[in-house]
Amino acid sequence: MKRKSLYKSFLLLCLCTLMFFPIQARASEAEEQTEINVQELVMEHTSDSHEWHITTINGSHVSIPLPIIVYTSQGLQTFMSSRFHEGDGVYNGLYLNEDGKICEKDASGQEQKVWDFSITKNVLQLWIVVALLLVIFLYCARWYKNKRPEDEAPKGFVGFIEMFVMFVYNDIIKETIDEKHYRFFAPYLLTVFFFIFISNLIGLVPIFPGGANLTGNIAITFFLALCTMLLTNIFGNKHYWKDIFWPDVPWWLKAPIPILPVIELFGVFTKPFALMIRLFANIFGGHAVAISLTCVIFITCQMGLSKGAAISPISVLLMIFMDLLEVLVAFIQAFVFTMLSSVFIGLSHQGGEEH
Amino acid sequence: MPSFLTPDFGLLFWMLIAFLVVFGILAKFGFPIIINMVEERKKYIDESLQSAREANEKLANIKAESDAILMEAHQQQSQILKDATATRDKIIREAKDRATAEGNRILEDARQQIVAEREKALRANREEVANLSIQIASKVIAKNLQEDKQQVQYIDSLLNEMSIFNK
Numbered sequence: 253m254k255r256k257s258l259y260k261s262f263l264l265l266c267l268c269t270l271m272f273f274p275i276q277a278r279a280s281e282a283e284e285q286t287e288i289n290v291q292e293l294v295m296e297h298t299s300d301s302h303e304w305h306i307t308t309i310n311g312s313h314v315s316i317p318l319p320i321i322v323y324t325s326q327g328l329q330t331f332m333s334s335r336f337h338e339g340d341g342v343y344n345g346l347y348l349n350e351d352g353k354i355c356e357k358d359a360s361g362q363e364q365k366v367w368d369f370s371i372t373k374n375v376l377q378l379w380i381v382v383a384l385l386l387v388i389f390l391y392c393a394r395w396y397k398n399k400r401p402e403d404e405a406p407k408g409f410v411g412f413i414e415m416f417v418m419f420v421y422n423d424i425i426k427e428t429i430d431e432k433h434y435r436f437f438a439p440y441l442l443t444v445f446f447f448i449f450i451s452n453l454i455g456l457v458p459i460f461p462g463g464a465n466l467t468g469n470i471a472i473t474f475f476l477a478l479c480t481m482l483l484t485n486i487f488g489n490k491h492y493w494k495d496i497f498w499p500d501v502p503w504w505l506k507a508p509i510p511i512l513p514v515i516e517l518f519g520v521f522t523k524p525f526a527l528m529i530r531l532f533a534n535i536f537g538g539h540a541v542a543i544s545l546t547c548v549i550f551i552t553c554q555m556g557l558s559k560g561a562a563i564s565p566i567s568v569l570l571m572i573f574m575d576l577l578e579v580l581v582a583f584i585q586a587f588v589f590t591m592l593s594s595v596f597i598g599l600s601h602q603g604g605e606e607h
Numbered sequence: 608m609p610s611f612l613t614p615d616f617g618l619l620f621w622m623l624i625a626f627l628v629v630f631g632i633l634a635k636f637g638f639p640i641i642i643n644m645v646e647e648r649k650k651y652i653d654e655s656l657q658s659a660r661e662a663n664e665k666l667a668n669i670k671a672e673s674d675a676i677l678m679e680a681h682q683q684q685s686q687i688l689k690d691a692t693a694t695r696d697k698i699i700r701e702a703k704d705r706a707t708a709e710g711n712r713i714l715e716d717a718r719q720q721i722v723a724e725r726e727k728a729l730r731a732n733r734e735e736v737a738n739l740s741i742q743i744a745s746k747v748i749a750k751n752l753q754e755d756k757q758q759v760q761y762i763d764s765l766l767n768e769m770s771i772f773n774k
Binding site: 295298299300346351353354367368369370371372374375378379381384385387390392393396397399401404413414417418421438439440442445447468470471472474475476479535536 | 611613614615616617618619620621622623625628629630632633634636637638639640641642644645647648650652669690760
Protein backbone atom coordinates (compact mmCIF):
# COMPACT_ATOMS: atom_id res chain seq x y z
CA MET A 253 0.00 0.00 0.00
CA LYS A 254 2.65 2.47 1.11
CA ARG A 255 5.09 1.47 -1.59
CA LYS A 256 2.34 1.71 -4.20
CA SER A 257 1.44 5.28 -3.30
CA LEU A 258 5.10 6.23 -3.10
CA TYR A 259 5.57 4.73 -6.52
CA LYS A 260 2.57 6.64 -7.87
CA SER A 261 3.79 9.95 -6.56
CA PHE A 262 7.24 9.28 -7.98
CA LEU A 263 5.67 8.49 -11.34
CA LEU A 264 3.73 11.74 -11.26
CA LEU A 265 6.86 13.62 -10.33
CA CYS A 266 8.79 12.03 -13.19
CA LEU A 267 5.99 12.94 -15.61
CA CYS A 268 6.05 16.53 -14.44
CA THR A 269 9.78 16.88 -14.78
CA LEU A 270 9.86 15.08 -18.13
CA MET A 271 7.15 17.34 -19.51
CA PHE A 272 8.78 20.58 -18.47
CA PHE A 273 12.50 20.02 -18.58
CA PRO A 274 12.92 20.71 -22.34
CA ILE A 275 11.06 23.97 -21.93
CA GLN A 276 13.06 24.70 -18.81
CA ALA A 277 16.27 24.19 -20.77
CA ARG A 278 15.20 26.67 -23.40
CA ALA A 279 13.98 29.18 -20.85
CA SER A 280 17.24 28.98 -18.96
CA GLU A 281 19.12 30.30 -21.96
CA ALA A 282 17.16 33.52 -21.78
CA GLU A 283 17.31 34.13 -18.03
CA GLU A 284 20.58 32.64 -16.86
CA GLN A 285 20.67 34.01 -13.30
CA THR A 286 17.24 32.86 -12.16
CA GLU A 287 17.51 29.33 -13.48
CA ILE A 288 16.54 26.74 -10.93
CA ASN A 289 18.86 23.77 -10.75
CA VAL A 290 16.70 21.11 -9.07
CA GLN A 291 19.54 18.71 -8.44
CA GLU A 292 21.68 21.38 -6.81
CA LEU A 293 18.78 22.57 -4.67
CA VAL A 294 17.98 19.05 -3.53
CA MET A 295 21.61 18.37 -2.67
CA GLU A 296 21.93 21.68 -0.88
CA HIS A 297 18.88 21.02 1.27
CA THR A 298 19.57 17.41 2.05
CA SER A 299 23.26 17.63 2.87
CA ASP A 300 25.06 19.09 5.85
CA SER A 301 26.37 22.66 5.81
CA HIS A 302 28.28 25.12 7.96
CA GLU A 303 25.41 27.58 8.14
CA TRP A 304 21.70 27.28 8.65
CA HIS A 305 20.13 28.69 5.52
CA ILE A 306 16.77 30.30 6.25
CA THR A 307 15.77 32.19 3.13
CA THR A 308 17.07 34.20 0.21
CA ILE A 309 15.81 37.74 -0.26
CA ASN A 310 16.69 39.44 -3.55
CA GLY A 311 19.66 37.15 -4.14
CA SER A 312 21.22 37.62 -0.69
CA HIS A 313 21.20 34.62 1.60
CA VAL A 314 19.78 34.98 5.09
CA SER A 315 21.31 32.30 7.23
CA ILE A 316 22.42 31.58 10.78
CA PRO A 317 26.24 31.31 10.96
CA LEU A 318 27.44 28.31 12.89
CA PRO A 319 30.70 27.85 14.81
CA ILE A 320 33.57 26.15 13.04
CA ILE A 321 35.92 23.96 15.07
CA VAL A 322 38.74 22.52 12.97
CA TYR A 323 42.03 20.84 13.70
CA THR A 324 44.42 21.92 10.98
CA SER A 325 48.16 21.77 10.39
CA GLN A 326 48.31 25.02 12.41
CA GLY A 327 46.47 23.50 15.36
CA LEU A 328 42.92 23.95 16.65
CA GLN A 329 40.96 26.84 15.15
CA THR A 330 37.54 28.11 16.09
CA PHE A 331 35.60 30.87 14.34
CA MET A 332 32.12 31.56 12.97
CA SER A 333 31.26 30.30 9.50
CA SER A 334 30.30 33.84 8.44
CA ARG A 335 34.05 34.51 8.07
CA PHE A 336 34.00 32.47 4.86
CA HIS A 337 31.74 35.06 3.26
CA GLU A 338 34.14 37.88 3.98
CA GLY A 339 36.57 38.73 1.21
CA ASP A 340 37.61 35.94 -1.10
CA GLY A 341 36.17 33.09 0.98
CA VAL A 342 39.53 32.08 2.47
CA TYR A 343 40.07 32.48 6.19
CA ASN A 344 43.39 31.56 7.82
CA GLY A 345 44.19 29.45 4.77
CA LEU A 346 40.91 27.55 5.12
CA TYR A 347 38.14 27.54 2.54
CA LEU A 348 35.03 25.57 1.58
CA ASN A 349 35.33 23.28 -1.45
CA GLU A 350 32.45 22.44 -3.85
CA ASP A 351 31.05 19.83 -1.46
CA GLY A 352 30.93 22.43 1.33
CA LYS A 353 33.76 20.74 3.23
CA ILE A 354 36.51 22.78 4.91
CA CYS A 355 39.89 22.37 3.21
CA GLU A 356 43.35 23.83 3.37
CA LYS A 357 46.17 23.90 0.84
CA ASP A 358 49.39 22.18 1.80
CA ALA A 359 52.88 23.33 0.79
CA SER A 360 52.57 21.90 -2.72
CA GLY A 361 49.21 23.59 -3.25
CA GLN A 362 47.33 20.27 -2.93
CA GLU A 363 43.86 20.37 -1.36
CA GLN A 364 43.90 18.74 2.07
CA LYS A 365 40.91 17.82 4.25
CA VAL A 366 41.10 18.92 7.87
CA TRP A 367 39.72 17.37 11.05
CA ASP A 368 36.35 19.07 11.18
CA PHE A 369 34.50 19.07 14.52
CA SER A 370 32.33 22.04 13.58
CA ILE A 371 28.85 22.57 14.93
CA THR A 372 27.26 22.13 11.52
CA LYS A 373 23.58 22.34 10.70
CA ASN A 374 23.15 18.63 11.44
CA VAL A 375 25.11 18.82 14.69
CA LEU A 376 22.93 21.69 15.87
CA GLN A 377 19.84 19.78 14.81
CA LEU A 378 21.21 16.76 16.65
CA TRP A 379 21.52 18.74 19.88
CA ILE A 380 18.05 20.19 19.38
CA VAL A 381 16.71 16.63 19.10
CA VAL A 382 18.69 15.60 22.18
CA ALA A 383 17.33 18.57 24.11
CA LEU A 384 13.78 17.75 22.97
CA LEU A 385 14.18 14.11 24.00
CA LEU A 386 15.55 15.07 27.38
CA VAL A 387 12.82 17.66 27.99
CA ILE A 388 10.03 15.30 26.97
CA PHE A 389 11.16 12.26 28.91
CA LEU A 390 12.57 13.95 31.98
CA TYR A 391 9.35 15.97 32.21
CA CYS A 392 7.36 12.73 32.06
CA ALA A 393 9.71 11.02 34.54
CA ARG A 394 9.32 13.96 36.92
CA TRP A 395 5.57 13.65 36.73
CA TYR A 396 5.88 10.14 38.18
CA LYS A 397 8.17 11.23 40.98
CA ASN A 398 5.50 12.01 43.56
CA LYS A 399 3.06 9.44 42.29
CA ARG A 400 2.39 5.98 43.61
CA PRO A 401 1.08 3.01 41.66
CA GLU A 402 -2.30 3.44 43.34
CA ASP A 403 -2.66 6.91 41.85
CA GLU A 404 -4.54 7.63 38.68
CA ALA A 405 -2.84 6.99 35.33
CA PRO A 406 -1.50 10.15 33.68
CA LYS A 407 -3.64 12.09 31.23
CA GLY A 408 -2.78 14.43 28.40
CA PHE A 409 0.80 14.71 27.24
CA VAL A 410 2.34 12.43 29.87
CA GLY A 411 -0.31 9.83 29.16
CA PHE A 412 0.38 10.06 25.45
CA ILE A 413 4.13 9.59 25.98
CA GLU A 414 3.49 6.74 28.40
CA MET A 415 1.29 5.05 25.82
CA PHE A 416 4.00 5.50 23.19
CA VAL A 417 6.77 4.16 25.45
CA MET A 418 4.69 1.18 26.49
CA PHE A 419 3.76 0.47 22.87
CA VAL A 420 7.45 0.21 21.94
CA TYR A 421 8.24 -1.66 25.13
CA ASN A 422 5.42 -4.21 24.91
CA ASP A 423 4.93 -4.63 21.18
CA ILE A 424 8.53 -4.46 19.97
CA ILE A 425 10.99 -5.19 22.76
CA LYS A 426 9.09 -7.75 24.82
CA GLU A 427 7.93 -9.54 21.68
CA THR A 428 11.37 -10.08 20.21
CA ILE A 429 13.81 -10.44 23.13
CA ASP A 430 13.47 -13.22 25.68
CA GLU A 431 12.28 -12.33 29.18
CA LYS A 432 15.71 -12.68 30.76
CA HIS A 433 17.29 -9.96 28.65
CA TYR A 434 14.66 -7.51 27.44
CA ARG A 435 14.97 -5.25 30.46
CA PHE A 436 18.65 -4.76 29.78
CA PHE A 437 18.20 -3.73 26.14
CA ALA A 438 14.95 -1.75 26.57
CA PRO A 439 16.57 1.65 27.31
CA TYR A 440 18.79 1.44 24.24
CA LEU A 441 15.97 0.42 21.91
CA LEU A 442 13.60 3.03 23.35
CA THR A 443 16.26 5.72 22.93
CA VAL A 444 16.86 4.62 19.34
CA PHE A 445 13.14 4.62 18.57
CA PHE A 446 12.44 8.06 19.97
CA PHE A 447 15.67 9.51 18.61
CA ILE A 448 14.81 8.39 15.08
CA PHE A 449 11.14 9.31 15.41
CA ILE A 450 11.78 12.83 16.72
CA SER A 451 14.59 13.38 14.19
CA ASN A 452 12.34 12.26 11.36
CA LEU A 453 9.49 14.51 12.48
CA ILE A 454 11.65 17.54 13.10
CA GLY A 455 13.17 17.03 9.66
CA LEU A 456 9.71 17.61 8.21
CA VAL A 457 9.43 21.06 9.78
CA PRO A 458 10.65 23.35 7.03
CA ILE A 459 11.82 26.34 9.12
CA PHE A 460 14.64 26.96 11.58
CA PRO A 461 14.38 24.68 14.60
CA GLY A 462 13.79 21.85 12.19
CA GLY A 463 14.38 20.95 8.61
CA ALA A 464 17.87 19.50 8.77
CA ASN A 465 18.14 16.11 7.18
CA LEU A 466 19.40 14.32 10.27
CA THR A 467 18.24 10.73 9.84
CA GLY A 468 18.76 11.16 6.10
CA ASN A 469 22.45 11.59 6.80
CA ILE A 470 24.54 8.47 6.47
CA ALA A 471 26.76 9.30 9.46
CA ILE A 472 23.78 9.23 11.83
CA THR A 473 22.30 6.00 10.48
CA PHE A 474 25.81 4.52 10.36
CA PHE A 475 26.29 5.24 14.04
CA LEU A 476 22.89 3.82 15.01
CA ALA A 477 23.44 0.67 12.95
CA LEU A 478 26.93 0.31 14.42
CA CYS A 479 25.46 0.46 17.94
CA THR A 480 22.98 -2.29 17.08
CA MET A 481 25.73 -4.39 15.52
CA LEU A 482 27.99 -3.99 18.54
CA LEU A 483 25.20 -4.81 21.00
CA THR A 484 24.17 -7.84 18.95
CA ASN A 485 27.66 -9.28 18.73
CA ILE A 486 29.11 -8.29 22.11
CA PHE A 487 26.19 -9.76 24.05
CA GLY A 488 25.56 -12.67 21.67
CA ASN A 489 25.62 -16.03 23.43
CA LYS A 490 27.53 -19.20 22.59
CA HIS A 491 24.68 -20.55 20.52
CA TYR A 492 24.67 -17.45 18.35
CA TRP A 493 28.37 -17.81 17.51
CA LYS A 494 28.06 -21.55 16.96
CA ASP A 495 25.26 -20.87 14.48
CA ILE A 496 27.57 -18.57 12.57
CA PHE A 497 30.71 -20.71 12.45
CA TRP A 498 29.26 -24.21 12.71
CA PRO A 499 25.57 -24.13 11.67
CA ASP A 500 23.40 -27.25 11.73
CA VAL A 501 23.71 -28.12 8.05
CA PRO A 502 25.20 -31.09 6.16
CA TRP A 503 28.95 -31.24 6.79
CA TRP A 504 29.96 -30.61 3.16
CA LEU A 505 28.47 -27.13 3.41
CA LYS A 506 30.93 -26.13 6.14
CA ALA A 507 34.06 -28.21 5.45
CA PRO A 508 36.46 -28.32 3.72
CA ILE A 509 35.17 -25.09 2.07
CA PRO A 510 33.25 -23.12 4.75
CA ILE A 511 30.47 -21.88 2.44
CA LEU A 512 27.79 -21.31 5.06
CA PRO A 513 30.09 -19.90 7.78
CA VAL A 514 31.30 -17.32 5.26
CA ILE A 515 27.73 -16.44 4.31
CA GLU A 516 26.73 -16.24 7.98
CA LEU A 517 29.74 -14.10 8.83
CA PHE A 518 28.84 -11.85 5.94
CA GLY A 519 25.32 -11.63 7.36
CA VAL A 520 26.71 -10.24 10.61
CA PHE A 521 27.71 -7.14 8.64
CA THR A 522 24.97 -6.99 6.02
CA LYS A 523 22.16 -6.91 8.59
CA PRO A 524 23.24 -3.63 10.22
CA PHE A 525 24.30 -2.34 6.81
CA ALA A 526 20.74 -2.85 5.58
CA LEU A 527 19.48 -1.03 8.69
CA MET A 528 21.76 1.91 7.90
CA ILE A 529 20.83 2.15 4.23
CA ARG A 530 17.08 1.64 4.79
CA LEU A 531 16.70 4.53 7.21
CA PHE A 532 19.06 6.79 5.28
CA ALA A 533 17.47 6.15 1.88
CA ASN A 534 13.89 6.51 3.12
CA ILE A 535 14.41 9.83 4.84
CA PHE A 536 16.78 11.19 2.21
CA GLY A 537 14.32 10.19 -0.50
CA GLY A 538 11.43 11.81 1.36
CA HIS A 539 13.30 15.10 1.64
CA ALA A 540 14.39 14.96 -1.98
CA VAL A 541 10.83 14.36 -3.20
CA ALA A 542 9.43 17.15 -1.02
CA ILE A 543 12.00 19.65 -2.33
CA SER A 544 11.57 18.51 -5.92
CA LEU A 545 7.83 19.04 -5.68
CA THR A 546 8.43 22.52 -4.30
CA CYS A 547 10.76 23.22 -7.21
CA VAL A 548 8.03 22.24 -9.66
CA ILE A 549 6.07 25.34 -8.58
CA PHE A 550 8.98 27.69 -9.29
CA ILE A 551 9.98 26.02 -12.53
CA THR A 552 6.46 26.22 -13.93
CA CYS A 553 6.00 29.79 -12.72
CA GLN A 554 9.22 30.77 -14.47
CA MET A 555 7.82 29.44 -17.71
CA GLY A 556 4.78 31.64 -17.47
CA LEU A 557 2.08 32.61 -15.06
CA SER A 558 -0.64 30.54 -16.75
CA LYS A 559 1.45 27.40 -16.72
CA GLY A 560 2.48 28.03 -13.15
CA ALA A 561 -1.12 28.63 -12.06
CA ALA A 562 -2.19 25.43 -13.79
CA ILE A 563 0.50 23.17 -12.38
CA SER A 564 1.04 24.66 -8.91
CA PRO A 565 -2.22 23.47 -7.34
CA ILE A 566 -1.39 19.92 -8.41
CA SER A 567 2.08 20.31 -7.00
CA VAL A 568 0.75 21.72 -3.74
CA LEU A 569 -1.71 18.85 -3.43
CA LEU A 570 1.09 16.40 -4.08
CA MET A 571 3.26 18.14 -1.50
CA ILE A 572 0.55 17.91 1.14
CA PHE A 573 0.12 14.27 0.28
CA MET A 574 3.87 13.69 0.42
CA ASP A 575 4.20 15.45 3.75
CA LEU A 576 1.43 13.34 5.25
CA LEU A 577 3.10 10.29 3.80
CA GLU A 578 6.39 11.42 5.32
CA VAL A 579 4.78 11.63 8.76
CA LEU A 580 3.73 8.03 8.29
CA VAL A 581 7.20 7.15 6.99
CA ALA A 582 8.78 8.92 9.98
CA PHE A 583 6.94 6.58 12.30
CA ILE A 584 7.33 3.47 10.15
CA GLN A 585 11.09 3.92 9.75
CA ALA A 586 11.60 4.46 13.47
CA PHE A 587 9.43 1.41 14.11
CA VAL A 588 11.24 -0.74 11.53
CA PHE A 589 14.71 0.25 12.71
CA THR A 590 13.84 -0.46 16.34
CA MET A 591 11.97 -3.64 15.48
CA LEU A 592 14.85 -5.06 13.41
CA SER A 593 17.46 -4.03 15.98
CA SER A 594 15.36 -5.74 18.60
CA VAL A 595 15.00 -8.84 16.44
CA PHE A 596 18.76 -9.02 15.82
CA ILE A 597 19.51 -8.62 19.52
CA GLY A 598 16.81 -11.15 20.37
CA LEU A 599 18.22 -13.68 17.90
CA SER A 600 21.68 -13.40 19.46
CA HIS A 601 20.18 -14.45 22.80
CA GLN A 602 18.23 -17.47 21.71
CA GLY A 603 19.07 -20.61 23.59
CA GLY A 604 19.83 -23.87 21.80
CA GLU A 605 16.59 -25.51 22.91
CA GLU A 606 14.72 -25.37 19.60
CA HIS A 607 17.48 -27.21 17.72
CA MET B 608 31.34 8.54 -4.38
CA PRO B 609 28.82 11.36 -3.84
CA SER B 610 29.50 13.35 -0.69
CA PHE B 611 26.19 12.42 0.91
CA LEU B 612 27.23 8.75 0.93
CA THR B 613 30.43 9.28 2.91
CA PRO B 614 29.91 9.65 6.63
CA ASP B 615 31.31 12.89 8.01
CA PHE B 616 33.85 12.34 10.74
CA GLY B 617 32.79 15.44 12.66
CA LEU B 618 29.10 14.56 12.61
CA LEU B 619 29.94 11.01 13.66
CA PHE B 620 31.95 12.38 16.57
CA TRP B 621 29.11 14.65 17.71
CA MET B 622 26.57 11.89 17.17
CA LEU B 623 28.62 9.63 19.44
CA ILE B 624 28.65 12.23 22.19
CA ALA B 625 25.03 13.31 21.75
CA PHE B 626 23.69 9.79 21.57
CA LEU B 627 25.69 8.62 24.58
CA VAL B 628 24.50 11.65 26.56
CA VAL B 629 20.85 11.16 25.69
CA PHE B 630 21.10 7.40 26.16
CA GLY B 631 22.92 7.75 29.48
CA ILE B 632 20.44 10.21 30.90
CA LEU B 633 17.29 8.55 29.58
CA ALA B 634 18.47 5.05 30.51
CA LYS B 635 18.97 6.23 34.09
CA PHE B 636 16.32 8.87 34.70
CA GLY B 637 13.84 8.52 31.84
CA PHE B 638 12.54 5.21 30.56
CA PRO B 639 13.03 2.98 33.62
CA ILE B 640 10.93 5.34 35.75
CA ILE B 641 8.08 5.33 33.24
CA ILE B 642 8.27 1.57 32.66
CA ASN B 643 8.58 0.72 36.35
CA MET B 644 5.64 2.93 37.19
CA VAL B 645 3.48 1.37 34.50
CA GLU B 646 4.48 -2.13 35.55
CA GLU B 647 3.84 -1.36 39.20
CA ARG B 648 0.48 0.10 38.28
CA LYS B 649 -0.27 -3.01 36.28
CA LYS B 650 0.71 -5.17 39.24
CA TYR B 651 -1.41 -3.03 41.53
CA ILE B 652 -4.40 -3.32 39.20
CA ASP B 653 -3.91 -7.07 38.91
CA GLU B 654 -3.68 -7.38 42.68
CA SER B 655 -6.74 -5.19 43.12
CA LEU B 656 -8.67 -7.35 40.69
CA GLN B 657 -7.51 -10.45 42.51
CA SER B 658 -8.47 -9.10 45.91
CA ALA B 659 -11.79 -7.87 44.52
CA ARG B 660 -12.45 -11.34 43.21
CA GLU B 661 -11.50 -12.83 46.57
CA ALA B 662 -13.67 -10.30 48.38
CA ASN B 663 -16.55 -11.19 46.09
CA GLU B 664 -16.03 -14.85 46.83
CA LYS B 665 -15.85 -14.12 50.51
CA LEU B 666 -18.99 -12.03 50.24
CA ALA B 667 -20.75 -14.87 48.45
CA ASN B 668 -19.58 -17.23 51.18
CA ILE B 669 -20.77 -14.86 53.86
CA LYS B 670 -24.10 -14.55 52.12
CA ALA B 671 -24.46 -18.31 51.92
CA GLU B 672 -23.45 -18.55 55.54
CA SER B 673 -25.90 -15.89 56.61
CA ASP B 674 -28.59 -17.59 54.55
CA ALA B 675 -27.82 -20.83 56.32
CA ILE B 676 -27.92 -19.10 59.70
CA LEU B 677 -31.17 -17.43 58.79
CA MET B 678 -32.63 -20.72 57.66
CA GLU B 679 -31.52 -22.37 60.88
CA ALA B 680 -32.98 -19.51 62.87
CA HIS B 681 -36.23 -19.89 60.99
CA GLN B 682 -36.25 -23.58 61.73
CA GLN B 683 -35.45 -22.95 65.37
CA GLN B 684 -38.14 -20.34 65.53
CA SER B 685 -40.75 -22.60 64.09
CA GLN B 686 -39.53 -25.39 66.35
CA ILE B 687 -39.78 -23.11 69.36
CA LEU B 688 -43.20 -21.96 68.26
CA LYS B 689 -44.30 -25.53 67.82
CA ASP B 690 -42.89 -26.46 71.19
CA ALA B 691 -44.50 -23.44 72.77
CA THR B 692 -47.85 -24.33 71.24
CA ALA B 693 -47.50 -27.88 72.46
CA THR B 694 -46.51 -26.70 75.92
CA ARG B 695 -49.34 -24.24 75.99
CA ASP B 696 -51.81 -26.86 74.87
CA LYS B 697 -50.43 -29.23 77.44
CA ILE B 698 -50.61 -26.63 80.18
CA ILE B 699 -54.11 -25.67 79.18
CA ARG B 700 -55.15 -29.29 79.02
CA GLU B 701 -53.57 -30.00 82.38
CA ALA B 702 -55.11 -26.89 83.85
CA LYS B 703 -58.45 -27.86 82.43
CA ASP B 704 -58.07 -31.38 83.79
CA ARG B 705 -57.05 -30.08 87.15
CA ALA B 706 -59.85 -27.56 87.11
CA THR B 707 -62.31 -30.24 86.14
CA ALA B 708 -61.00 -32.49 88.90
CA GLU B 709 -61.08 -29.67 91.38
CA GLY B 710 -64.55 -28.68 90.28
CA ASN B 711 -65.68 -32.24 90.59
CA ARG B 712 -64.09 -32.48 93.99
CA ILE B 713 -65.75 -29.24 95.07
CA LEU B 714 -69.07 -30.38 93.67
CA GLU B 715 -68.68 -33.68 95.45
CA ASP B 716 -67.83 -31.88 98.65
CA ALA B 717 -70.74 -29.57 98.19
CA ARG B 718 -73.04 -32.48 97.53
CA GLN B 719 -71.81 -34.28 100.54
CA GLN B 720 -72.20 -31.18 102.57
CA ILE B 721 -75.67 -30.68 101.21
CA VAL B 722 -76.53 -34.24 102.07
CA ALA B 723 -75.06 -33.74 105.50
CA GLU B 724 -76.84 -30.43 105.89
CA ARG B 725 -80.10 -31.94 104.78
CA GLU B 726 -79.70 -34.79 107.17
CA LYS B 727 -78.85 -32.34 109.82
CA ALA B 728 -81.81 -30.23 108.77
CA LEU B 729 -84.04 -33.27 108.70
CA ARG B 730 -82.79 -34.18 112.09
CA ALA B 731 -83.49 -30.69 113.27
CA ASN B 732 -86.88 -30.73 111.56
CA ARG B 733 -87.71 -33.98 113.11
CA GLU B 734 -87.24 -32.46 116.51
CA GLU B 735 -89.28 -29.55 115.43
CA VAL B 736 -91.91 -31.83 113.99
CA ALA B 737 -91.96 -33.66 117.25
CA ASN B 738 -92.26 -30.39 119.12
CA LEU B 739 -94.88 -29.18 116.72
CA SER B 740 -96.66 -32.46 116.94
CA ILE B 741 -96.64 -32.13 120.65
CA GLN B 742 -97.92 -28.58 120.33
CA ILE B 743 -100.46 -29.64 117.83
CA ALA B 744 -101.42 -32.53 119.92
CA SER B 745 -101.71 -30.31 122.90
CA LYS B 746 -103.80 -27.88 120.89
CA VAL B 747 -105.87 -30.68 119.53
CA ILE B 748 -106.33 -31.94 122.92
CA ALA B 749 -107.00 -28.47 124.11
CA LYS B 750 -109.65 -27.88 121.51
CA ASN B 751 -112.71 -29.89 121.83
CA LEU B 752 -112.90 -31.91 118.88
CA GLN B 753 -116.24 -33.27 117.92
CA GLU B 754 -115.60 -35.22 114.90
CA ASP B 755 -112.95 -37.52 113.67
CA LYS B 756 -113.28 -36.05 110.26
CA GLN B 757 -112.79 -32.57 111.51
CA GLN B 758 -109.84 -33.76 113.48
CA VAL B 759 -108.14 -35.12 110.41
CA GLN B 760 -108.84 -31.98 108.44
CA TYR B 761 -107.45 -29.90 111.18
CA ILE B 762 -104.32 -31.97 111.44
CA ASP B 763 -103.89 -31.62 107.67
CA SER B 764 -104.21 -27.85 107.82
CA LEU B 765 -101.80 -27.79 110.64
CA LEU B 766 -99.39 -29.84 108.69
CA ASN B 767 -99.81 -27.56 105.67
CA GLU B 768 -98.82 -24.65 107.77
CA MET B 769 -95.56 -26.36 108.48
CA SER B 770 -93.83 -25.44 105.27
CA ILE B 771 -91.09 -27.91 105.50
CA PHE B 772 -93.35 -30.69 104.21
CA ASN B 773 -94.43 -28.76 101.18
CA LYS B 774 -91.15 -29.19 99.56
